[in-house]
Amino acid sequence: MATVGLIEYEEASPEVRQVYDDIMATRKVDWINNFWKALAVQPALLRRTWNGVKEVMTPGALDALTKEMIYISVSVTNNCEYCINSHTAGARKKGMSEEMLSELMAVVGMANQTNALANGFQIEIDEAFRNSGRDS
Amino acid sequence: MATVGLIEYEEASPEVRQVYDDIMATRKVDWINNFWKALAVQPALLRRTWNGVKEVMTPGALDALTKEMIYISVSVTNNCEYCINSHTAGARKKGMSEEMLSELMAVVGMANQTNALANGFQIEIDEAFRNSGRDS
Amino acid sequence: MATVGLIEYEEASPEVRQVYDDIMATRKVDWINNFWKALAVQPALLRRTWNGVKEVMTPGALDALTKEMIYISVSVTNNCEYCINSHTAGARKKGMSEEMLSELMAVVGMANQTNALANGFQIEIDEAFRNSGRDS
Amino acid sequence: MATVGLIEYEEASPEVRQVYDDIMATRKVDWINNFWKALAVQPALLRRTWNGVKEVMTPGALDALTKEMIYISVSVTNNCEYCINSHTAGARKKGMSEEMLSELMAVVGMANQTNALANGFQIEIDEAFRNSGRDS
Amino acid sequence: MATVGLIEYEEASPEVRQVYDDIMATRKVDWINNFWKALAVQPALLRRTWNGVKEVMTPGALDALTKEMIYISVSVTNNCEYCINSHTAGARKKGMSEEMLSELMAVVGMANQTNALANGFQIEIDEAFRNSGRDS
Amino acid sequence: MATVGLIEYEEASPEVRQVYDDIMATRKVDWINNFWKALAVQPALLRRTWNGVKEVMTPGALDALTKEMIYISVSVTNNCEYCINSHTAGARKKGMSEEMLSELMAVVGMANQTNALANGFQIEIDEAFRNSGRDS
Numbered sequence: 001m002a003t004v005g006l007i008e009y010e011e012a013s014p015e016v017r018q019v020y021d022d023i024m025a026t027r028k029v030d031w032i033n034n035f036w037k038a039l040a041v042q043p044a045l046l047r048r049t050w051n052g053v054k055e056v057m058t059p060g061a062l063d064a065l066t067k068e069m070i071y072i073s074v075s076v077t078n079n080c081e082y083c084i085n086s087h088t089a090g091a092r093k094k095g096m097s098e099e100m101l102s103e104l105m106a107v108v109g110m111a112n113q114t115n116a117l118a119n120g121f122q123i124e125i126d127e128a129f130r131n132s133g134r135d136s
Numbered sequence: 137m138a139t140v141g142l143i144e145y146e147e148a149s150p151e152v153r154q155v156y157d158d159i160m161a162t163r164k165v166d167w168i169n170n171f172w173k174a175l176a177v178q179p180a181l182l183r184r185t186w187n188g189v190k191e192v193m194t195p196g197a198l199d200a201l202t203k204e205m206i207y208i209s210v211s212v213t214n215n216c217e218y219c220i221n222s223h224t225a226g227a228r229k230k231g232m233s234e235e236m237l238s239e240l241m242a243v244v245g246m247a248n249q250t251n252a253l254a255n256g257f258q259i260e261i262d263e264a265f266r267n268s269g270r271d272s
Numbered sequence: 273m274a275t276v277g278l279i280e281y282e283e284a285s286p287e288v289r290q291v292y293d294d295i296m297a298t299r300k301v302d303w304i305n306n307f308w309k310a311l312a313v314q315p316a317l318l319r320r321t322w323n324g325v326k327e328v329m330t331p332g333a334l335d336a337l338t339k340e341m342i343y344i345s346v347s348v349t350n351n352c353e354y355c356i357n358s359h360t361a362g363a364r365k366k367g368m369s370e371e372m373l374s375e376l377m378a379v380v381g382m383a384n385q386t387n388a389l390a391n392g393f394q395i396e397i398d399e400a401f402r403n404s405g406r407d408s
Numbered sequence: 409m410a411t412v413g414l415i416e417y418e419e420a421s422p423e424v425r426q427v428y429d430d431i432m433a434t435r436k437v438d439w440i441n442n443f444w445k446a447l448a449v450q451p452a453l454l455r456r457t458w459n460g461v462k463e464v465m466t467p468g469a470l471d472a473l474t475k476e477m478i479y480i481s482v483s484v485t486n487n488c489e490y491c492i493n494s495h496t497a498g499a500r501k502k503g504m505s506e507e508m509l510s511e512l513m514a515v516v517g518m519a520n521q522t523n524a525l526a527n528g529f530q531i532e533i534d535e536a537f538r539n540s541g542r543d544s
Numbered sequence: 545m546a547t548v549g550l551i552e553y554e555e556a557s558p559e560v561r562q563v564y565d566d567i568m569a570t571r572k573v574d575w576i577n578n579f580w581k582a583l584a585v586q587p588a589l590l591r592r593t594w595n596g597v598k599e600v601m602t603p604g605a606l607d608a609l610t611k612e613m614i615y616i617s618v619s620v621t622n623n624c625e626y627c628i629n630s631h632t633a634g635a636r637k638k639g640m641s642e643e644m645l646s647e648l649m650a651v652v653g654m655a656n657q658t659n660a661l662a663n664g665f666q667i668e669i670d671e672a673f674r675n676s677g678r679d680s
Numbered sequence: 681m682a683t684v685g686l687i688e689y690e691e692a693s694p695e696v697r698q699v700y701d702d703i704m705a706t707r708k709v710d711w712i713n714n715f716w717k718a719l720a721v722q723p724a725l726l727r728r729t730w731n732g733v734k735e736v737m738t739p740g741a742l743d744a745l746t747k748e749m750i751y752i753s754v755s756v757t758n759n760c761e762y763c764i765n766s767h768t769a770g771a772r773k774k775g776m777s778e779e780m781l782s783e784l785m786a787v788v789g790m791a792n793q794t795n796a797l798a799n800g801f802q803i804e805i806d807e808a809f810r811n812s813g814r815d816s
Contacts, residue, residue: 003258003360003540004370033265035250038257042374048463049250049381052456056246061235066202067243073209074247074388076800079351079623082254083247084802085261088547089269098548099197102586105800107203109593110192111210111219113793114171114185116618118218120756120785121174122139122676122764125221129169132394132411133225139676139768140778178782184599185789188592210796212392215487215759220394224411234412238450241392245457249385252482256348256377258356258540268547268802275530275632275812276645305537307522310529314646320732321522321653327728328518333507338474339515345481346519346660351623354526355519357533361541371469379475382464383482383491386443386457390490393446394411397493401441404666404683405497484664487759492666496683506684510722513664517729521657524754528620528649530628530812547802577809579794582801593794600790605779610746611787617753618791626798627791629805633813643741651747654736655754655763658715658729662762665718666683669765673713677769 006037016040019050026054033086065094073108142173152176155186162190169222201230209244278309288312291322298326305358337366345380414445424448427458434462441494473502481516550581560584563594570598577630609638617652686717696720699730706734713766745774753788 009020009032019040020032039046057067068091075083088101096104145156145168155176156168175182193203204227211219224237232240281292281304291312292304311318329339340363347355360373368376417428417440427448428440447454465475476499483491496509504512553564553576563584564576583590601611612635619627632645640648689700689712699720700712719726737747748771755763768781776784 077213080251085265092269112796113789115216116792129221133228248388249381252384349485352523357537364541387488401493405500520660521653524656621757624795629809636813659760673765677772
């Protein structure tokens, strides 16, 4: 059970409804998922978070599916069950195939392993990587 | 200073040199970065990890650059300095522009925020997300 | 199901009962929560952990509610479900309002985001922050 | 070295300068710290993050110092060096004494320990904590 | 529900069955646990991961039980429920007593606490520890 | 630079000196490492943490070296530089060979990988693991 009461559309204030309407219009769905219903306990938190997610996830130099897969990578590493489930669903809706999902997981798994090895052995950053490939 | 002695090509055993040669050939570079020189303290660890990384990072359903950006997402979330620097350099070499990097960071930052919010409010997974978008 | 058998008051040794009694007396409750019943498999672990928690959570330069909210911040970032639920309940008992809870989550969420950004861009610590505000 | 070029005030676009000006005015300082200079590589990221931090850190149901200490708790748990240093400095400026800092650390340390114990023993959430203290 | 369909022995391809057979032969069991059934969605991921786990967990300079306990330590710190449960079961099968489990948890808990304290106070590494005990 | 002033033996209060003396006597060394000098800013934190570490690290059902390696496993997963360096040095002093260190790292790396895979695929715990091997 969530630690706060979820706010349904019917009981929502006009300010909250406006965000809910924008979520449904932007995503072309007719329902609001629990994440937003929980954030609605503080309308400013709801509005700011939704506007941020909307802005960040809009296709730009990276396409929408790539962004969803990055979202999944972070959520897996943080072990956020809600986010893994919702963004895996979101990525599928945007075209992620089973092959793409399993390759994504293979990379996420490998990265978690080599992160541990690099930290565990306290490996010094090579001179060539110190500028992370920036021209300088 | 690394917790183990880095093994240079000159002092490496034939088994280790074989892996080093494959790394340089595969990446079309003429040097070995510290990560592999540390893993070489256990040749089996070096070989297995390199073969895994090579296999995982080969373009498949996901292209090489997308895989590098996923690697970065995990490394940032785990805060592995070595990995952030080396894979940011790697992604640039594969074509990541400054715009792509800043969009990548924007998604990684937002995902870390909403992961915390979903966990913090202990939000229940919506029925629609429970199958993570799988046909069933 | 816990990985160890929970030890109920009735079956507890005198050493464990003494800690259980102190927990109930200190918290003014008439039951023991599962956390302590699990730790009781090693009486020394139970005693040491309880004495530590008791000492640390006693109001000092920081009041009891602030300490509970700090506890929640850590538990959310680590995603400890047990701890999020028990300490959110504990903080409410000590006076945390719904407004305080949602502001707390807003800060925790924002901090997780900017932590990722600072690490992701590998931002150097400014000279002025190097002493973390200490007189020197 | 940061993975992106820091943008100094002199070379900044009008859009970025506007945010820099607001940061200096809000914080009553005459310089911009590296975090914002890195985010400025993407003006939308800079603006959104600053507006978010400003909104979240404004005193409300929680005072400014409590919010800073929550920020520190998260940053320590994530091990973000930049954030630990900058927010410890920020908290001191807002009145955090050495006693408060050491009590804060004592709580953060204890929470990290008991989080591990609760997860490690896979302790079930007590019925009484399932609603996290909410009226229901 | 897993985000991918679990692949049962009966429906598995010859390539997957070969790995399943090796898992059962190596572990002297007559069933396959869900972890491998999920990885089987990508036979290369299944094969590589199993071969890696098999190689790593083979007794060498460290015995099998010590390796299982190290696996648990990592799984607890990452809060991987599946892994905590399966490796605690695995360690018991290899001889871990209740006393050993509770001592293991005591160390894991304490390490998580002192990790937070060392990071929180940003303590400099002593000269004597800089070489991590290596002869040099 | 640490966020608090390190307290040297010469300037320490009798209460702090008593702990310092016990640390040196227990470890058979003639110096105090920075970790304790930082914790000494709050004598109660110093005393409690030292007593806890001393109690936990005393050989019992697990020997001293196994405990050090568990400590390293957690520290690597949390990426605590101070702790990785100090406990790797500590483990070496207690007899950890280069072979043991590299096997330890191989297990820690593999566990971090499979943790991510189990979480990423949201794999259900098998019935047989639900009791984590407990008799029931």
